[in-house]
Amino acid sequence: MVTTAREDLLAAGLAVFDRDGFEGATVAAIRTRARTSNGSFFHFFRSKKELAGTLFLEILQHYHTSVVAALDLSSSAREGIARLVRAHLDWVVNNRREARFLFEISRAEWTEEVRNAQRAENSRLAQGVERWRAPLVARGELLPMTPVLFFSQIIGPAQVFCRAWLSGRDRADPREQADILIACAIRALVAPDSRDNKS
Numbered sequence: 120m121v122t123t124a125r126e127d128l129l130a131a132g133l134a135v136f137d138r139d140g141f142e143g144a145t146v147a148a149i150r151t152r153a154r155t156s157n158g159s160f161f162h163f164f165r166s167k168k169e170l171a172g173t174l175f176l177e178i179l180q181h182y183h184t185s186v187v188a189a190l191d192l193s194s195s196a197r198e199g200i201a202r203l204v205r206a207h208l209d210w211v212v213n214n215r216r217e218a219r220f221l222f223e224i225s226r227a228e229w230t231e232e233v234r235n236a237q238r239a240e241n242s243r244l245a246q247g248v249e250r251w252r253a254p255l256v257a258r259g260e261l262l263p264m265t266p267v268l269f270f271s272q273i274i275g276p277a278q279v280f281c282r283a284w285l286s287g288r289d290r291a292d293p294r295e296q297a298d299i300l301i302a303c304a305i306r307a308l309v310a311p312d313s314r315d316n317k318s
Contacts, residue, residue: 125163127153129177132170136224137216141171172233178217179240185210187247196260196309199251201301203273208294211281219285260313272307276300
C-alpha cells in the first residue's frame with residue numbers, strides 16, 4: 120500500500136508522541152522517522168502542535184466511527200449498551216497506541232480550530248448514538264438524560280480499566296471486565312421496569 124508523505128508524517132508523529140510524549144517529541148524526530156525533509160513537514164503542518172491536533176482529530180473520528188458501527192438500530196436497550204461498552208473496550212485494545220494518544224497524550228491547549236472540529240465530531244457521535252437511543256427513551260426503556268451523561272455512563276467506568284492498561288499499571292486486558300461493566304451500565308441506564316422485564 121502506497122502512503123503519502125502526509126500519512127507518513129502522521130504515523131511517525133503518533134509513534135514519536137507515544138515514545139517521547141508531546142513535550143519530548145520534536146519535529147526533527149518526527150521527520151527522521153517519516154524519512155521526510157524539513158520542507159515536506161512544513162508543507163503539510165505549520166508546527167508539531169498542528170500535526171498533533173490533526174492526528175487527534177483523525178484518531179477521534181476513527182474511534183467514533185468504530186463505536187457507532189457497533190450499534191444496530193434494532194438493538195434492545197440491554198443489547199445496545201453491551202455493544203457500546205464492548206466497542207469501546209475492543210477499540211482501545213486493538214488500537215493501543217492511538218488510544219494512548221487520544222486519552223492520555225491529547226492536550227488541553229489545542230487551538231480553537233481543533234476544539235471546534237472536536238465539538239463537531241462529538242456531535243456526529245451523539246447523533247449516531249441518538250438514532251438508536253431516542254426511540255428507547257421515548258418508549259421508557261432507557262432513562263432520560265443528556266447524551267453526554269448517557270455516554271459518560273458507558274465509557275467512564277470502562278476508562279478506569281483502560282487507562283490502567285494503557286499506562287502499564289495493570290497488565291490485565293480490560294475486556295476481561297466487560298460483563299460487569301455492562302451489568303453496571305444497564306443498572307445505571309435502563310429503566311427499572313425494563314430491567315425487571317429483561318427487555
